[in-house]
Amino acid sequence: MNTILEQSFSVPFRYPVAFTENLFDPQNQILANVLRGERVPKVLFVIDSGVADTHPHLITEVKNYALAHADVFTLAAEPMIAIGGEACKNEESEYQKIVEATHLYGIDRHSYIAAIGGGAVLDMVGFAAAISHRGIRLIRIPTTVLSQNDSAVGVKNSVNAFGKKNYLGTFVPPVAVLNDFNFLKTLDDRDWRAGISEAIKVALIKDLSFFEWLENAGEALARREMEPMKVHIIRSAKMHMDHIAGEDPFEFGSSRPLDFGHWAAHKLEKLSDFRIRHGEAVAIGIALDSAYSYLQGRITESDFNRIIQLMHTLGFELFAPELQGENLIQGLKEFQEHLGGQLTIMLLEKLGNGVEVHEMDHDLIFKSVEILRRLEKKSAVHAS
Amino acid sequence: MNTILEQSFSVPFRYPVAFTENLFDPQNQILANVLRGERVPKVLFVIDSGVADTHPHLITEVKNYALAHADVFTLAAEPMIAIGGEACKNEESEYQKIVEATHLYGIDRHSYIAAIGGGAVLDMVGFAAAISHRGIRLIRIPTTVLSQNDSAVGVKNSVNAFGKKNYLGTFVPPVAVLNDFNFLKTLDDRDWRAGISEAIKVALIKDLSFFEWLENAGEALARREMEPMKVHIIRSAKMHMDHIAGEDPFEFGSSRPLDFGHWAAHKLEKLSDFRIRHGEAVAIGIALDSAYSYLQGRITESDFNRIIQLMHTLGFELFAPELQGENLIQGLKEFQEHLGGQLTIMLLEKLGNGVEVHEMDHDLIFKSVEILRRLEKKSAVHAS
Structure with missing residues (x-):
């Protein structure tokens, strides 16, 4: 005698995709609104090295924004830097560094990781966030045309393995996608066009x-x-x-x-x-x-x-x-x-x-x- | 001027939880029914070492079942053995071995991994399946009281890291949970009771x-x-x-x-x-x-x-x-x-x-x- 039960349920997902300028201007409430809740959560920022180079004041701006909204969230640690471009998806150590940071800084399922960068960095950080503690809340802050008009709104994340693109990854939607058009001004012509x-x-x-x-x-x-x-x-x-x-x-x-x-x-x-x-x-x-x-x-x-x-x-x-x-x-x-x-x-x-x-x-x-x-x-x- | 779009969707999940005996008797259609589809998919079996030891004929039974249902599915490779018990969640190499096997044997998103074992092995194999190709279809075949009456019906998978239980993992439901009561007969008294x-x-x-x-x-x-x-x-x-x-x-x-x-x-x-x-x-x-x-x-x-x-x-x-x-x-x-x-x-x-x-x-x-x-x-x- 066999018994067969059917399990059936739906999981709802909902997240804002915002388009703004000067995201880290303390007057800009968009990020603070995403983070506001019953608790004052920790947020770990991870920044694309290319973006950090082109925007030398970005880390200071992030810190000032956190200070201005200290009643809403706190920084889990100094913002981390991830190698920009496809390299961050090829180097295992890059996503493992983020996973380890979630352990070191006590980033739990009710904390956030905010990734600032191009599609590759968002993919890689997203993967680290998705597998740590079975999923830390991810905020994507895409900085390229390609990630703003396409990839960052999606539900995938990944890194490369065995020489294959996106071999490791999951389907896990972000909790918010925050696009700051100002990042586009500093793109080189090829990335603007691509x-x-x-x-x-x-x-x-x-x-x-x-x-x-x-x-x-x-x-x-x-x-x-x-x-x-x-x-x-x-x-x-x-x-x-x-x-x-x-x-x-x-x-x-x-x-x-x-x-x-x-x-x-x-x-x-x-x-x-x-x-x-x-x-x-x-x-x-x-x-x-x-x-x-x-x-x-x-x-x-x-x-x-x-x-x-x-x-x-x-x-x-x-x-x-x-x-x-x-x-x-x-x-x-x-x-x-x-x-x-x-x-x-x-x-x-x-x-x-x-x-x-x-x-x-x-x-x-x-x-x-x-x-x-x-x-x-x-x-x-x-x-x- | 800010623009804020709201993304919103639900993802439906549905899977059978079956209770049977002699799951690998070629006459038993339950597994074949799960695998039957437009394609003849590959299935990679991973077996808990404890179960393989107690059931020395299991691998042969799995192979015979595959032969009897060659029109429905094929074995991707020889069934693999995973260390039984919590050890398989502590050793990184255990889940990485499964991930590597998906690469070596060309297990894609429309193929299956079938894990036979106790809760720890199901957790570990489930994690490997969840992150390979952004999710290979997982069939759980729990062999202990604990996994049959509780953990295997769930939507979580995981391995341990940094000395913390279940530090790495995801929420990814299986495509089927197939319980064979016969596995319980060979449990020692402690596991029967626990x-x-x-x-x-x-x-x-x-x-x-x-x-x-x-x-x-x-x-x-x-x-x-x-x-x-x-x-x-x-x-x-x-x-x-x-x-x-x-x-x-x-x-x-x-x-x-x-x-x-x-x-x-x-x-x-x-x-x-x-x-x-x-x-x-x-x-x-x-x-x-x-x-x-x-x-x-x-x-x-x-x-x-x-x-x-x-x-x-x-x-x-x-x-x-x-x-x-x-x-x-x-x-x-x-x-x-x-x-x-x-x-x-x-x-x-x-x-x-x-x-x-x-x-x-x-x-x-x-x-x-x-x-x-x-x-x-x-x-x-x-x-x-």
């Missing part, structure tokens, strides 16, 4: 009107105007949030994150030893899969040209020597493995509409690469 | 009729009769399931797991270097907090005596040399730290009804210890 590719991605597969808005704003964005940058970030972040909330937040089923252009991008990043940054690789990946969609007759030549034109206006390079057919076929295989079994690739059905397919024609991939190679030569001739 | 304390715990704070049932079944349980053992396991597991589903499964707020008697138990385990097993320590912890509840006038002397009588019928020792006032006060402090701030202790209001309090009188704790010491002397005299 993150915009994630907005183009989501516009192309979900929202024609947003794509048209980006076309109109392209030159102003290329000139580093702040207003269109802010508008595009909020709109892109919102679309990523809606996707997560609407589908399958923890990706139990076959539902996919918004990863148009990403299968090739992952491979290009690795092949170039991360010389090509994530957002730059995504731009190339989008161009490649747009070319493929065009060759399959899914989108028109004029649609394809609009995509390439926007990328060029923003200053993206759409070809890299690593972009070779055989490498890409290998990348496709790795992507399939990562998905676990069935291949699922997002292509374009028309501008603003993505469509999932479950196979890709290798010959058409080679031809798509050729298109990007020819476009590069043309634009090189044009530039000379 | 787990029953978790059922007494939940009965005392939630359900008088279950406590009365345990009183009636006490002698049969002490004689190792299987029928009352099965009944009590299903009833206790169900109560633990309902508690998790009904309150705050991931313990975001101040809600507590069912941990009557546990604050002292945690300390006793550690003080005795785990000579006192978890369930045995819980029995002592329950006796202690029942004495305290009696001294506070919450329950009557006759209620208190019924609790002690049931414990004695089952063969529990209710005193240990480590049970000293000063040690306990220290344990109380550590428990408060673990909770993060406010102390919350469950006491008895009456039989079948728990009540939470936020402070404990040290003097009354000392007096409660004295009661247990006197009871031990009396039963020692009685036994001689």
Whole structure:
């Protein structure tokens, strides 16, 4: 005689995603409002080394903010510095340092870790927070276009292992995402530009009107105007949030994150030893899969040209020597493995509409690469 | 101008908790039913060394089951062995070995890890599964009374770190919990008995009729009769399931797991270097907090005596040399730290009804210890 009981419950998650300036101005209540509660919690700040270098007063500002709001929270310790960029996800010692700090400073489940930095640092600190005490409350303070308009609103965290990106990680939402636009002003041109590719991605597969808005704003964005940058970030972040909330937040089923252009991008990043940054690789990946969609007759030549034109206006390079057919076929295989079994690739059905397919024609991939190679030569001739 | 978006979603979890015998008899469909799907997934088995020793044919049985159901799933590799007992949670290399195996054998998010063993092994393997690929599907196959009637139905996993129990871990539910009663037949008397304390715990704070049932079944349980053992396991597991589903499964707020008697138990385990097993320590912890509840006038002397009588019928020792006032006060402090701030202790209001309090009188704790010491002397005299 067997007995089978069914366990069933839902876990609700709720967190604010705020967009502001001067987050650490003592007058700015956003962070204090997140931390205010029955207790006066400890907060451990972890700062991306790149951000700390570019913002030498940031640590002092954080300390002054804590002093001004001493009735709301206290600093658990001196703010810690984490190596900026992908390196912090490759070095085991980086996340272990944060885990150890939670032990040393008595950071419990009702305390907070606030991570200030780019996507890689947020991923790594998020992982350390998620596994310590079965989950310390995480506040993400993203400082790049890419993390503000896309990754920081998500529910994932991770570090790399066995040479594989994001091999270790969990699905654990943050308790707040606080975006300070001022951090964007000090980004170099490459990082300012790179993150915009994630907005183009989501516009192309979900929202024609947003794509048209980006076309109109392209030159102003290329000139580093702040207003269109802010508008595009909020709109892109919102679309990523809606996707997560609407589908399958923890990706139990076959539902996919918004990863148009990403299968090739992952491979290009690795092949170039991360010389090509994530957002730059995504731009190339989008161009490649747009070319493929065009060759399959899914989108028109004029649609394809609009995509390439926007990328060029923003200053993206759409070809890299690593972009070779055989490498890409290998990348496709790795992507399939990562998905676990069935291949699922997002292509374009028309501008603003993505469509999932479950196979890709290798010959058409080679031809798509050729298109990007020819476009590069043309634009090189044009530039000379 | 600040913009604040609110992200909000719920994540549904659903999994069967099955009770059976001869789980690996090829005729038994329960495991195959869990694994059956569009794909033929890989399954990595990890077996508690204690269970493998007591059941020398288990690995062969698992392999034969896989052969018989080759259309449903395949073995990812030879079943692995994990050190049984708390040691597997103390040795970092134990969980890392599982994580590495997921890499070596290509275990992805749509594959499964099936852990066969006691609570410690299930905790450790669950942690490895939870962080690999951001979560590999976990099937728990608990083999002890304690894990079948309590811990395996839960949503937590963990390993120890920095000398602290469960320092690293996550809240990630399994995809199935499959209980095979046959594993209980080979438990030694101490483990057969120890787990029953978790059922007494939940009965005392939630359900008088279950406590009365345990009183009636006490002698049969002490004689190792299987029928009352099965009944009590299903009833206790169900109560633990309902508690998790009904309150705050991931313990975001101040809600507590069912941990009557546990604050002292945690300390006793550690003080005795785990000579006192978890369930045995819980029995002592329950006796202690029942004495305290009696001294506070919450329950009557006759209620208190019924609790002690049931414990004695089952063969529990209710005193240990480590049970000293000063040690306990220290344990109380550590428990408060673990909770993060406010102390919350469950006491008895009456039989079948728990009540939470936020402070404990040290003097009354000392007096409660004295009661247990006197009871031990009396039963020692009685036994001689």
